[in-house]
Amino acid sequence: MTITLQILGAADEVTGSCHLVTVGDYKLLLDCGLIQGSWRDEARNSDPFPFDPASIDAVILSHAHIDHSGRLPLLVKHGFRGAIYTHKATADLCRIMLRDAAYLNEKDAKLENRKRERKGLRPIEPLYTIQDAEAVFPHFQTLDYAERLEILPLAALRLMDAGHILGSALVELWLHSGKHDRKLVYSGDLGRSGMPVLQDPAIIKQADMVLLESTYGDRLHRDWDATRQELANLFREVTAKQGNILIPAFAVGRTQEIFYLFAKYFDEWGLGRWQIFLDSPLAIEATHAYAQNCDLFDDESSQLWRQHRDSPLLPNLTFTRTPEESMRINQIHSGVIIIAGSGMCNGGRIRHHLKHNVWRRDCHVLISGFQARGTLGRALVDGAKHIRLWGETIRVAAQIHTIGGLSAHADQAALTHWYAQFDPRPPVVLVHGEPVAKAVFAEHLRNTLAAPVCLPRYGETFDLK
Incomplete structure (x- = not known):
């Protein structure tokens, strides 16, 4: 047979x-x-x-x-x-x-x-x-x-x-x-x-x-303790310079992991000084699905998510669902953390935020996941000096941070x-x-x-x- x-x-x-x-x-x-x-x-x-x-x-x-x-x-x-x-x-x-x-x-x-x-x-x-x-x-x-x-x-x-x-x-x-x-x-x-x-x-x-x-x-990935310290240093550095942070994130998995870390280290990383936006309808729905299935988490994470079933996981977190809400974020020139898809920057709202921010020296882009060959995210990781968005050539002046330990x-x-x-x-x-x-x-x-x-x-x- x-x-x-x-x-x-x-x-x-x-x-x-x-x-x-x-x-x-x-x-x-x-x-x-x-x-x-x-x-x-x-x-x-x-x-x-x-x-x-x-x-x-x-x-x-x-x-x-x-x-x-x-x-x-x-x-x-x-x-x-x-x-x-x-x-x-x-x-x-x-x-x-x-x-x-x-x-x-x-x-x-x-x-x-x-x-x-x-x-x-x-x-x-x-x-x-x-x-x-x-x-x-x-x-x-x-x-x-x-x-x-x-x-x-x-x-x-x-x-x-x-x-x-x-x-x-x-x-x-x-x-x-x-x-x-x-x-x-x-x-x-x-x-x-x-x-x-x-x-x-x-x-x-x-x-x-x-x-x-x-x-x-x-x-080999960077170990978790080193990754946590790298993130802590990044948020302290960028806070001092009053820049914006863009986080291209996969809607399922990576976004929810970032939320958990933000909640756990909220005070240590000084995250209360930021406005945090989840600018992805898909990631918002996925986050609700995670909350409904928190019995599958490890004990510490499950307890944290259960505590916030009826309250925001982060006090300064805003969900932006509509295009109009998303566009208003780009009127803010400092003090925001924007989490948006797609995770490889090949589509979604992150491309609009890159257009408005990546040419600025006080912008930081935090790459938190795998970037496939041929994607915009891979070009940024590989050190591209210019990118193309909707037919326009845009200079890359932002600092690109690849956080491999989050994989x-x-x-x-x-x-x-x-x-x-x-x-x-x-x-x-x-x-x-x-x-x-x-x-x-x-x-x-x-x-x-x-x-x-x-x-x-x-x-x-x-x-x-």
């Missing part, structure tokens, strides 16, 4: 996770994410799937981030009729995030079609619509952590806490092959131990093959420790990493653990038998 794993996304890049598992006559997808990055990268989202969506029996969704969930509306639109198995909190977040992604698709298509109409060109269709996104929601079937479920006649599933974002899951998949089962473990995005808010990633000890992310496989992804040491718990060492297939990071991590695993490592090409198939 056939048991195979085919890599159909995130092979030599960080985004677009999508992996096809075949067991006998049944087909399962592990994630179905959007490709993010340059416009050339994102144009690939419109390409046909390399399989018939109607032939897929089920999807297992590791977590809600768009690079793992964002093509689900296309999958359903083109014929998928099965169940999408995921954690309840992930389903809650996806209802927010997929609607938001669809809204942006419709908005972008509308703006582009205005230009095309003036040029006499045919209009384009959005990648998918809000209606397409909402068609996904009836397919969700949710599981609790550690609950084992037979999802198909030849497959059983268990989700364990990945510690990455709310509801993120490690996937344990038992595949029945007649005489012997084969167990595939998929990391999704692996979180970090000892970080604020979420529980530490679960440890799994047995697998026949491991599909492992490698986002930071070539580096929600495990670094090389944490990835190695997590994999090292498997006994004996199963073959490990590295995905969700840029080529250099993957190659460095592969060599590290071979040298330190004698691990059998595979660096897959797009479309490559592995036989689990």
Whole structure:
């Protein structure tokens, strides 16, 4: 009986996770994410799937981030009729995030079609619509952590806490092959131990093959104490200069982690002297979803969020939902902290705030997460002297601070420790990493653990038998 794993996304890049598992006559997808990055990268989202969506029996969704969930509306639109198995909190977040992604698709298509109409060109269709996104929601079937479920006649599933974002899951998949089962473990995005808010990633000890992310496989994060001190120094320095701070932040995960840190160190970091704005409707909704699921947090974070269920987490925090409210922020030239999406600066309101601030020497931009190749955020991290926004060239005079210690992804040491718990060492297939990071991590695993490592090409198939 056939048991195979085919890599159909995130092979030599960080985004677009999508992996096809075949067991006998049944087909399962592990994630179905959007490709993010340059416009050339994102144009690939419109390409046909390399399989018939109607032939897929089920999807297992590791977590809600768009690079793992964002093509689900296309999958359903083109014929998928099965169940999408995921954690309840992930389903809650996806209802927010997929609607938001669809809204942006419709908005972008509308703006582009205005230009095309003036040029006499045919209009384009959005990648998918809000209606397409909402068609996904009836397919969700949710599981609790550690609950084992037979999802198909030849497959059983268990989700364990990945510690990455709310509801993120490690996937344990038992595949029945007649005489012997084969167990595939998929990391999704692996979180970090000892970080604020979420529980530490679960440890799994047995697998026949491991599909492992490698986002930071070539580096070590700054430890938490050093990161906390770095943030404290930054807020003291900028307060003295009366500048503004821009924080491009992922709406789900990073924003809520920043809020927790701001609440815990509010007095120590002198945050009462600032006006703090969360300028992202998506992040506002996601923050409410976090508050409703705080039983999944670690003990300290859960207690803090429960205390603020009926009161603001920060006394000087303002949620700005409308474009008019967002535009008014840019009339303030000092003393504001603006948290806005997108986290890689490729869209959203952060670009407007960059336009009004990044050319000023008293502006500070705090980069708090991974920046994919081809994104505006990556250009800022790499030291760009000028950026382009809406056809205008803007000088970068702001100070750019990269706070690597806030990352929600495990670094090389944490990835190695997590994999090292498997006994004996199963073959490990590295995905969700840029080529250099993957190659460095592969060599590290071979040298330190004698691990059998595979660096897959797009479309490559592995036989689990």
